[in-house]
Amino acid sequence: MLQQLWGFLSLIYPLVSSANSSLPNIVLIFGDDLGFGDLGCYGHPSSLTPNLDRLAADGLRFTDFYSANSICSPSRAALLTGRYPVRSGIYPGVFYPGSRGGLPHNETTIAEILKEQGYATAMVGKWHLGYGANGEFLPIYHGFDNFMGVPYSHDQGPCQNLICFPPDTKCYGGCDQGHVLLPLFVNDGIIQQPVSFPDLTAFYNNFAHDFITKAVKDNQPFFLYHASHHTHYPQFAGKSYTGKSLRGPFGNALAEFDGSVGKIVQALKENGVEKSTFVFFTADNGPETLRKSRGGNSGLLKCGKGTTYEGGMREPAIAYWPGKIPPGVTHELASTLDLLPTIAALANAKLPSVPLDGFDMQDILFNGPKGKSKRNTMFFYPSSPSKILGVFAVRHGKYKAHFYTQGSSHSEFTPDPACNFSIFPTFHYPPLLYDLQTDPSENYNLLIGSTAKKYATILRQIELEKATFQMNMQFAESQINKGEDLSLEPCYNPQCTPRPSCCRST
Numbered sequence: 458m459l460q461q462l463w464g465f466l467s468l469i470y471p472l473v474s475s476a477n478s479s480l481p482n483i484v485l486i487f488g489d490d491l492g493f494g495d496l497g498c499y500g501h502p503s504s505l506t507p508n509l510d511r512l513a514a515d516g517l518r519f520t521d522f523y524s525a526n527s528i529c530s531p532s533r534a535a536l537l538t539g540r541y542p543v544r545s546g547i548y549p550g551v552f553y554p555g556s557r558g559g560l561p562h563n564e565t566t567i568a569e570i571l572k573e574q575g576y577a578t579a580m581v582g583k584w585h586l587g588y589g590a591n592g593e594f595l596p597i598y599h600g601f602d603n604f605m606g607v608p609y610s611h612d613q614g615p616c617q618n619l620i621c622f623p624p625d626t627k628c629y630g631g632c633d634q635g636h637v638l639l640p641l642f643v644n645d646g647i648i649q650q651p652v653s654f655p656d657l658t659a660f661y662n663n664f665a666h667d668f669i670t671k672a673v674k675d676n677q678p679f680f681l682y683h684a685s686h687h688t689h690y691p692q693f694a695g696k697s698y699t700g701k702s703l704r705g706p707f708g709n710a711l712a713e714f715d716g717s718v719g720k721i722v723q724a725l726k727e728n729g730v731e732k733s734t735f736v737f738f739t740a741d742n743g744p745e746t747l748r749k750s751r752g753g754n755s756g757l758l759k760c761g762k763g764t765t766y767e768g769g770m771r772e773p774a775i776a777y778w779p780g781k782i783p784p785g786v787t788h789e790l791a792s793t794l795d796l797l798p799t800i801a802a803l804a805n806a807k808l809p810s811v812p813l814d815g816f817d818m819q820d821i822l823f824n825g826p827k828g829k830s831k832r833n834t835m836f837f838y839p840s841s842p843s844k845i846l847g848v849f850a851v852r853h854g855k856y857k858a859h860f861y862t863q864g865s866s867h868s869e870f871t872p873d874p875a876c877n878f879s880i881f882p883t884f885h886y887p888p889l890l891y892d893l894q895t896d897p898s899e900n901y902n903l904l905i906g907s908t909a910k911k912y913a914t915i916l917r918q919i920e921l922e923k924a925t926f927q928m929n930m931q932f933a934e935s936q937i938n939k940g941e942d943l944s945l946e947p948c949y950n951p952q953c954t955p956r957p958s959c960c961r962s963t
Contacts (some may be wrong), residue, residue, distance in 0.1 A: 460710075463542060464958050467792060469718040470478035470925045471802060472535065473731055474750060474871050475566075478805035479799040480574060480576070480678040480803075480804050480805070481678065481733055481734060481735050481777075481803050481804070482669075482672075482679050482680070482725075482730055482733060482734040482735070482822050483567075483571065483576075483678075483679070483680045483681070483737075483803070483804070484680075484681045484683065484721060484725075484734055484735070484736045484737070484738055484741075485536075485567075485584075485680075485681070485682045485683065485684065485689070485738075485796065486683045486685070486718060486721065486736065486737070486738040487533075487536065487682070487683065487737070487738075487739065487740060487741060488685055488687065488688065488714060488740035488773075489529070489610075489684070489685055489686055489687060489689040489740065489741055489774070490513055490529075490688055490689040490690065490736070490740070490742065490744055490745050490752070490753055490762060491687075491711075491741075491743075491744070491753060491773065492740070492743050492744030492753040492754045492755040492756065492758075492768065493741035493743065493754075493755050493756045493758050493767075493768065493771050493772060493773055494756020494758070495509070495688070495711065495744065495753050495754050495756075495759070495773070496509055496513075496773050497509070497510045498510040498513035498514070498518060498773075498775075499756065499758075499773050500660045500756060501754060503702070503703040503704050503708065503918050504704060504708060504712075505642050505701065505702050505703075505708065505711070505712040505713060505714065505715065506701070506711065506712070506715040508715045508716065508718040508719035508945075509738065509775065511713050511902065512718070512722070512738065512775045512777045513775050514784065515777065515779065515780055515784055515823075516736075516777030516778070516784060516785055517775055517776040517782050517783070517784065517786070517788055517822060518773075518774070518775050518776065518785075518786045518787070519739075519773075519774035519775070519776075519786075519791060520786060520787070520788050521548045521771070521787075521789065521790050521893075522648050522771065522772055522774035522790070522791050522792065522793075523717060523770050523771055523772065523787055523790075523793070523835050523852075524536075524737060524739070524740070524742050524770055524771075524772050524792070524793050525541055525542060525792060525793055525794050525814075526542055526739055526770075526838065526840065527742045527743060527762055527764055527765065527769035527840055527842050527865075528550065528570045528742055528762065528763055528840045528867070529553055529583075529585050529610060529689075529741055529742065529768055530542075530547050530551040530552050530585050530586060530937070531547045531548055531550050531551075531840070532741040532793065533586055533684070533741060533792055534547040534560055534564075534586060534741050535582075535793055535814075536741075536793040536794075536796060536960075537560075537567055537568070537586075537599070537682075537797070537817040538560075538564050538565065538566060538797065538809075539567075539791065539794050539795070539796070539797030539798055539813045539814060539817075540564070540592075540656035540794070540812070540813060541794070541838065541930070542771075542815050542838075542934055543842055543932045544811075544812065544814075544840060544861065544931065544932075545559070545560065545561055545564045545931065545933055545936075546561060546932075546933035546934050546935050546936040547560065547586070547936060547937065548838075548840075548841065548842050548932075548935055548937060549557060549840065549841030549842065549935065549938070550840060550841060550937055551585065551610070551937070552585060552586065552587045552588075552607065552609060552936075552937060553613060553636075553941055554588065554608070554609055554613055554636050554637060554945075555588075555636075555941040555942050555943045555944070555945045555946045556586055556587055556588065556589070556936075556937065556940075556941055556945075556947040557589065557590075557706040557939040557940055557941065557942055557945065558594075558935075558936030558937055558938075559586055559588065559589045559593065559594025559936060559937065560587055560588070560594055560599060560936070561589020561933070562599075564599075565809035565811070566567060566599045566600045567600075567680065567746070567796065567797050567800055567801075568596075568599060568600030568601045568682070568683070569599065569600030569602075569626065570593070570800075570801055570804070570806040570807065570808070570809065570826070571600070571678075571680045571800070571804055572600050572602075572799070573671070573806060573808060574678070574714045574804045574805065574806050575636045575678065576604055576677070576678045577668070577671075577672040577675070577677045577678070577679040577680070577682045578600055578601045578602045578603070578679070579602060579603040579604070579664075579665075579668045579679070579680070579681050579682070580596040580601045580602060580604050580606065580662070580681075580682040580683075580684065581605050581606055581661045581664050581668075581681070581682070581683050581684070582598055582602070582606045582607075582661060582682075582683055582684035582685050582686060583606060583607055583609070583610065583611070583684045583685065583686050583689075584606055584607070584608045584609065584684070585608070585609050585610055586609040587608075587936065588945065588947055589723060589945065590945055591710070592608070592642075592645045592777065592947065593717070594688075595608060595642070595644075595645050595724070595756065597644050597645055598684040601682070603643075603644065603899075604642060604643070604644055604645075604852075605641070605642065605643050605660065605667060606641070606642060606661070606684070607639060607640065607641060607642070607652065607659065607686070608640070608947065609688075610686075610689060611654075611686045611689065611691075612640035612690065612691060613634075613636060613637055613639075613690065614634070614636055614637070614638055614651070615634050615635070615636050615637070615638060615887075616634070616808070616958070617850075619759065621695040623655050623695065623699050625649035626951070628733065632774055634664040634883050635943075635957065636946060636957060637650070637846075637946045637947060637948055637956070637957040638650050638651035638652075638704055638957070638960060639651050639652045640652070640947045640948075640960075641657070641660070643949075645835055646690065646963065647947060647948075647949045648962070649664060649962055650947075650948075650949040650960060650961050650962045651961060652799065654693040655693065655694070656694075656695065657693070658682075658687075658694070658695055658713050658714075658716075658717055661683070661717065661936070662716075662721075663687075663708055663719055665681060665683060665717075665720070665721055665724065666720065666721075666724045668681060669681065669721075669724045669725065669728055669730070670724065670727075670728055673728040673729070676738065678804070680747060680800075680936050681721070683717070683718060683721065685714050685807055686711045687710045687711060687713060688707055688711050688712035688753055689716060689745070689752055690748045690752055691706075691747055691751075692706045692707055692709065692710035692751060693710060694706075694709040694710050694712070694713040695713060696903065697713075697716075698710075698712045698713040698716065700947070702731070704750070704752060704865060705751070706751055707750065707751045707752070707753065711943040711957075713813075714736050715909055716758050718738070721736075722736070728877070731779055731801045732778075732779050732781075734775070734778065734802075735777075735778045735781075735803060736776070736777040736778065737774070737775070737776050737794060737796065738773075738774065738775045738776075738777075739772050739773065739774040739775075740772045740773065741765075741772075742763075742769060742770070742772070743755050743758070743760070743761040743762045743768045743769040743770065743771070743772070744761045744762060745761065745762045745763075745770070745867045745868075746761045746762070746869065746870055746871050746876070747866060747868065747869040747870060748869075749870055752876050753771075755767075755768030756768075757898050758771055758897060758898060758899075758954075759873060759875070759876070759898055759899045759900075760864075760865070760868045760871060760873060760875065760878070761865075761867065761868045761871070762865065762867035762868060763840050763861070763865025763866065763867035763868055763891040764862075764863065764864065764865050764867075764868050764876060765837040765838070765859070765861075765863070766862075766876070766899060767840055767893070767897060767898075767899055768868070768876075769865070769868070770837060772960055774794075776789070776822055778822075780821060781822075783823075783824075783825040785825060785826060785856060786846070787821055787826075787828065787830075788894075789828065789829060790830050790832050790833065790835060790852070791818055791821060791830055793816035794813075794814045794816075795815040795816050795817070795818045795832065796815065796818075797813070797815055798813060798815045798816060798817045798818075799815075799816075799817050799818040799822070800826065801818055802817045803819070810952065812929075812931075814832070816831035816832045817831065818830070818831075826871075829859075829921065833853060833854055834851065834852065834922050834926075835851070835852040836848045836850075836851055836926055837849050837851065837852070838924070839861070839863055839882070840865070842932075844932055846861060846882065847858065847923075847927050848923055848926065848927060849861040849862070849863070849882075850862075850888075851922060851923050852893065853917050853918060853922055853960050854914055854917045855893055855894040855913075856890060856891065856892060856893070856903075856919065857890070857891050857893050857894055857899070858884055858888040858889065858890050858891075858916065858919045859889040859890075859891075859899075860884070860885055860886070860888045860890050860923070861882050861884055862880070862882075862883050862885065862889065862906060863881060863882045863883065864877040864878050864879060864880030865878060866878040887904045887909075887916065888904070888916070888919075889902045889904070890902060890903040890904045890912060890915070890916065890919075891903065904913070904916070938949065943956075943957070944956075946960070947960075949961060949962045
C-alpha cells in the first residue's frame, strides 16, 4: 500500500514555467485542539516536543497570540483568509462530511495570493472547510496545487471513540455515527477508505518532503500548509510513537506531531532552503477538556475549546527563520488573522480587495525586543455567533472585557464551573474586566469594589472599539446553515450500496 501511495505523488505536481528564487518559502504548521500549556517550551513538564522546543529556542515565541475562533472550521477560515469567519459565513459550529456549504469561492486564501507570485502550493492534513457536491470545496479549488489529507475532522467517521495505537488498532469497532469511513484524498480523488491511522502521519511526512524537494529542484518558491490532525481527540499514533510519552495517548499523538515538525525542518535543511524559509507554527483553538487527560491543557488560562475565555482562544505560536528572525520571546498582541497580510508582504503579493482583519507582523518578527504590533485590539466571537448578541469579548491592550460569557460542552470537567455546558450566554454590564498581564487566568474582575472607577476610561475606550467594529461588520450568509445531505459524503465507489458501509477502497 505504501508503494502505491508514493506512486500517486509523482503524478500530482504541476509543470513550472518560471520561478522567482528571491521570494521566501512559506511553511505554516497548524496543530489541532492544542492548548496553551501543552508544549514543553510553554511549560508542560511531561510533553515530548523537542522539535517545537528547538524552534522556540532558535526563533520567536509568542505569549499573546490568538486564534480568531475557539472551534475548528471558523478558526481555519480565519487563518487562510485573514478575515473574521463571520465575514465568510463559516458559522455556527463546524462542517460535517455531508455539509452542503464550504469556504466560499469568492474568499481569497493565502495559497491563492501566493500562486499569483509563482509559488508552488500544497496542503497536507485536515481541511475542515467543506467538501460539498463532488468535492467542490476541496483545497485544490482554493489555491492549492496539491492536497493530501482528510476533508474534515477525523472524529467525523463512523466511530468517534476509535483506538489507534499499534498493535491495538480497533479503529472502527463498537459504535456507529452513520457517516462514511474516513477517506484519504490526493487532490480530489480518494486513495484510501478507511484511512490507516497508524500509517497516516508517515504518508503526510513523505508527501511534505517530496513537495519541498520538487519545488526546490524546480527553483520555485513554495507554500506548504501542514494542518495536523494531532492532538484532536481521539488521538492516534504510529508504532514509533505508541507508548513513548509519559502523558499517555495524548502525549503519544503530540510526540508524533512534533516528529512531523522535525521532518519538515529536516527537509528544508536537506534541500538547502532552511535559511530562505519562513516557518510559522500555531494551533486552531484551545484544548477539549471534556476529554480530561486526553483533551489537552490550557495551562494557567481559563477554560478551553468552545469558549471565549483565554483558554479557548490564546494559542502557542512560534516564528522561525534562521538569520532573519532574532531568537526571543514577544509579548506583543498578534493573531492568526495577521498571517495573510504578513505573508503577502513577505512575498510582495497583492492583498485581496475585501475588508481584512489582520495586520502585517514584520516589525514584531524582525526587530527583536523593540518590535511592536500594529494590532491593539482583538475581538472574540463565540462558536455560534449572531448579529443580535455580537462580539462576546474584547481585548484592548492588556485589558479584556467580557460582555457575554458562555460555557461549552468541549470545556466540561474543569474545576471552574464557568466553563461548563450548562452555562448559557450570560450578559454582563458592566462587563467583566481583567488585566491579562497581571491576571492571565481571568480571576479578578477589576470592575468590582472601590477601584472600579479607576478603569472608567479604559471601559469607555473598549466600548467605543466594540461599537465601531460591530457597526462595520457584515455577516455573510451562513455556509453551515445550508445543512447536510448524506449523499454528498465522499465515497470511494459512489454508486455502491448500501451506504455508508459500502464506501471503502478494500
